[in-house]
Amino acid sequence: MSKTTPTQDLVSGIWKQNPVFVMLLGLCPTLAVTNSVANAIAMSAATFFVLLGSSVLVSTFKKWIPKEVRIASYIMIIATFVTFADLVLAAVVPDIHKALGAFIALIVVNCMILGRQEAFAAKNTVGRAALDAIGSGIGFSIALLMMGSVREVLGNGTFLGFHVFGPSFAPWVIMILPPGGFFTLGVYLLIFAWWKGRKQTTVHPRRWLHEVTAEAGD
Amino acid sequence: MSEQKLPMAGLDGAPPTPPVAKSTSAARLVGTLAVAGAVAGAAIVMVFSWANPLIQANQAARLTGAITEVLGGAARYETVFLDGGAFTKEPQADTATLDRVYVGYDAAGAPHGVAIVTEASGFSDVVRVIFGYDPTSGDLLGMKVLENKETPGLGDKIEKDSMFVGEFADVGTPLVGVKKDRATGAHEEIVMITGATISSRTVVDMINRRMEALREPVSALWASTAVASGGEAPDAARAGATGGGL
Numbered sequence: 001m002s003k004t005t006p007t008q009d010l011v012s013g014i015w016k017q018n019p020v021f022v023m024l025l026g027l028c029p030t031l032a033v034t035n036s037v038a039n040a041i042a043m044s045a046a047t048f049f050v051l052l053g054s055s056v057l058v059s060t061f062k063k064w065i066p067k068e069v070r071i072a073s074y075i076m077i078i079a080t081f082v083t084f085a086d087l088v089l090a091a092v093v094p095d096i097h098k099a100l101g102a103f104i105a106l107i108v109v110n111c112m113i114l115g116r117q118e119a120f121a122a123k124n125t126v127g128r129a130a131l132d133a134i135g136s137g138i139g140f141s142i143a144l145l146m147m148g149s150v151r152e153v154l155g156n157g158t159f160l161g162f163h164v165f166g167p168s169f170a171p172w173v174i175m176i177l178p179p180g181g182f183f184t185l186g187v188y189l190l191i192f193a194w195w196k197g198r199k200q201t202t203v204h205p206r207r208w209l210h211e212v213t214a215e216a217g218d
Numbered sequence: 219m220s221e222q223k224l225p226m227a228g229l230d231g232a233p234p235t236p237p238v239a240k241s242t243s244a245a246r247l248v249g250t251l252a253v254a255g256a257v258a259g260a261a262i263v264m265v266f267s268w269a270n271p272l273i274q275a276n277q278a279a280r281l282t283g284a285i286t287e288v289l290g291g292a293a294r295y296e297t298v299f300l301d302g303g304a305f306t307k308e309p310q311a312d313t314a315t316l317d318r319v320y321v322g323y324d325a326a327g328a329p330h331g332v333a334i335v336t337e338a339s340g341f342s343d344v345v346r347v348i349f350g351y352d353p354t355s356g357d358l359l360g361m362k363v364l365e366n367k368e369t370p371g372l373g374d375k376i377e378k379d380s381m382f383v384g385e386f387a388d389v390g391t392p393l394v395g396v397k398k399d400r401a402t403g404a405h406e407e408i409v410m411i412t413g414a415t416i417s418s419r420t421v422v423d424m425i426n427r428r429m430e431a432l433r434e435p436v437s438a439l440w441a442s443t444a445v446a447s448g449g450e451a452p453d454a455a456r457a458g459a460t461g462g463g464l
Binding site: 035064065066067068069072073076077079080083084087088090091092094155156171173176177 | 241242246247250251254255258261262265266268269270272273276277280369370371372
């Protein structure tokens with residue numbers, strides 16, 4: 001049913017269809033818990049687990065789920081995995097669980113996860129759904145790490161707790177406060193938009209030339 | 219089959235059946251959600267029964283660590299509940315609703331101090347601290363912030379600034395918060411954090427308020443505890459610490 005190759009399923013979510021920087025999904029955790037690299041990693045891991053688990057289950061049971069109750073069923077599957085992640089984090093890494101607070105429970109309403117179920121897992125085979133989930137999960141993790149690195153390095157002068165600047169560095173405290181999240185995301189979106197625009201302007205004439213020659217050949 | 223039947227139905231004069239979108243029966247919809255819910259519930263129960271003992275152990279370890287820290291090296295502690303104006307180990311009422319403090323004992327079994335939890339609104343959200351109190355001298359033994367959402371880099375120094383946290387060791391009560399350049403070196407003085415006046419004052423005030431409310435029952439508790447453990451009040455070891463501040 002899918003018109004893409006398995007490699008495309010895996011790769012598109014990582015960069016070209018990056019959930020955060022291109023699709024602008026899952027912005028709530030992206031802004032809220034990226035004030036340190038450790039939090040970003042924990043959030044990425046939890047989201048990755050929930051996304052992969054839900055995609056595989058939704059894809060497996062797609063034939064048995066009537067379309068009238070599909071969203072409710074997806075949410076139930078997602079919520080179950082989120083509860084697993086919540087309990088496991090609280091049991092294994094209580095400090096990180098405390099730092100992430102309510103945002104673990106809020107993975108349930110992460111549009112990226114429900115979006116992947118509705119747009120992909122519900123229409124494709126289990127293998128393809130898993131590949132798509134892995135790709136999107138990696139893309140989301142990269143985005144969170146990019147946010148977390150910039151904010152922790154500038155806002156606290158550390159990376160994963162290690163000092164990267166000399167003792168004379170005065171941390172830009174605003175970067176680990178909520179406004180810093182918006183600034184960082186804004187700058188990244190600007191870079192992505194600029195990069196996309198540049199690619200279009202350079203690619204366009206060549207494609208046009210190619211089409212002209214193709215027509216002439218006909 | 220049906221393709222042939224439809225025009226025939228038209229020939230018979232009977233109205234042709236309009237194409238109806240296939241709808242799922244309500245029983246099937248409810249059934250799907252019920253089964254999914256039951257399976258999800260069962261799975262969550264399984265994970266919960268594995269995780270819950272670990273979570274409880276984590277919480278207990280965090281509390282024990284905090285109590286040991288603010289009491290300056292207590293070997294073990296005992297929870298006592300405030301029931302009807304006096305502290306007791308076995309209260310009549312439900313323990314979940316009762317106020318409580320933790321009595322720390324040193325390795326020899328002598329009472330070492332009392333750890334008390336208190337909370338109040340800080341600059342951004344509730345600040346929760348635990349502090350150690352020595353009823354014999356009336357001094358604080360130490361303070362640790364359990365929870366705070368104060369401004370990073372400014373207000374959260376109440377937890378991260380070792381200078382400020384250190385102020386709460388061997389200080390007389392009630393506490394007096396002073397600004398850095400107004401410090402006179404008095405025994406009750408806490409030098410507040412520059413740029414985090416509200417956060418610092420919150421900590422100082424909440425400890426004072428809590429001590430005011432609990433001083434009487436804690437003293438009574440202390441007298442009975444000292445008797446119970448053979449009258450070995452720990453003040454002999456702490457004779458150097460100046461009293462006063464009461």
